[in-house]
Amino acid sequence: AIVLNQSPSSIIASQGEKVTITCRASSSISSNYLHWYQQKPGAFPKLVIYSTSYRASGVPSRFSGSGSGTSYSFTISRVEAEDVATYYCQQGSSNPYTFGAGTKLELK
Amino acid sequence: QVQLQQSGTELVKPASSVKISCKASGYTFTSNYMHWIRQQPGNGLEWIGWIYPGNGNTKYNQKFDGKATLTADKSSSTAYMQLSSLTSEDSAVYFCARSRYPGSGFDYWGQGVMVTVSS
Numbered sequence: 243a244i245v246l247n248q249s250p251s252s253i254i255a256s257q258g259e260k261v262t263i264t265c266r267a268s269s270s271i272s273s274n275y276l277h278w279y280q281q282k283p284g285a286f287p288k289l290v291i292y293s294t295s296y297r298a299s300g301v302p303s304r305f306s307g308s309g310s311g312t313s314y315s316f317t318i319s320r321v322e323a324e325d326v327a328t329y330y331c332q333q334g335s336s337n338p339y340t341f342g343a344g345t346k347l348e349l350k
Numbered sequence: 351q352v353q354l355q356q357s358g359t360e361l362v363k364p365a366s367s368v369k370i371s372c373k374a375s376g377y378t379f380t381s382n383y384m385h386w387i388r389q390q391p392g393n394g395l396e397w398i399g400w401i402y403p404g405n406g407n408t409k410y411n412q413k414f415d416g417k418a419t420l421t422a423d424k425s426s427s428t429a430y431m432q433l434s435s436l437t438s439e440d441s442a443v444y445f446c447a448r449s450r451y452p453g454s455g456f457d458y459w460g461q462g463v464m465v466t467v468s469s
Contacts, residue, residue: 277455279395286445286462287395292455299457330395334453338411339385339397 244269246331248342255321256350263345265314265331275335278307278316281344282327290329291316323349352376354446354460361466362436369432370463372446379427380404383449385456386420386431390442398444400452401429409452436467 245268255261265276273294279287289298291307294314304319318325326349331342357371372384386398399410403422410418417440419432429446444463447456 275453279456286459287447287456288459289455289457292457298455332395332397332455334449334455337409338413339453341395341397344394 243338244271244333244336244340246333246340246342248331248345250345251343252346252348254348254350257323258320261318261321261347263316263329263331265309265316265342267312267314267333269336270311271314271333271335273310273314275333276307276309276314277332277334279330279332279341280325280327281330287330318347321347321349352448352458354448354458356444356446356460356463359464359466361468363469364437364467366436367432367434368436368465369430370444370465372429372431372460374427374429374448377448379422380424383452384420384422384429385447385449386418387445387447387456388442389445389462390439398431400449403427403429433465436465438467441465441467 247266276294278291280290281287295307307316328344328346330344353375355373360368362368380403383400385400388396398414398418401408401420401422408420422429446460448458449456
């Protein structure tokens with residue numbers, strides 16, 4: 243199985259700050275199959291970025307993604323209070339599809 | 351609008367089985383993939399498998415072979431997951447989620463079903 247190592251596991255950021263999460267895969271993944279989700283407490287995950295760099299419908303432009311091969315990143319350009327959540331990367335390149343362990347974003 | 355409505359909370363006994371449902375609306379049920387994902391308490395997300403309701407084809411995470419069985423009823427646009435030989439390890443929230451293609455992002459999710467295995 244492809245293991246996705248996400249870092250950091252937690253971030254404490256101020257409103258307006260830029261934050262970046264990295265996701266490193268144990269094997270190369272096609273960029274078409276690397277996605278990012280946001281999960282708020284008690285809720286289902288929400289697709290934020292699909293295929294490495296495409297924002298899902300209704301997602302604000304402060305969210306972005308990039309990467310290729312085994313190294314991917316997810317950035318929030320200016321954190322807002324509503325962004326407090328856990329973020330997961332996920333690969334759909336090979337069975338079993340796997341998720342990173344998550345990055346918990348909190349506000350300072 | 352696309353909606354995935356899952357069945358309610360389940361409290362089940364060890365060694366028993368449970369079948370949970372996911373009713374789809376707002377899109378062509380038979381032309382998209384339905385996935386099931388597990389989230390154990392305080393833990394991350396695990397992909398269980400997918401079903402393509404158009405022809406009933408399935409693909410499982412080997413970890414859940416023999417544990418989970420995915421089916422779909424085209425007439426009611428409902429996907430099902432049966433979990434068997436339940437243990438406390440199976441206590442979790444189970445989500446259904448749609449994708450356009452097998453490896454594409456899960457763009458719509460159900461609200462989740464909490465399954466608690468306890469005697």
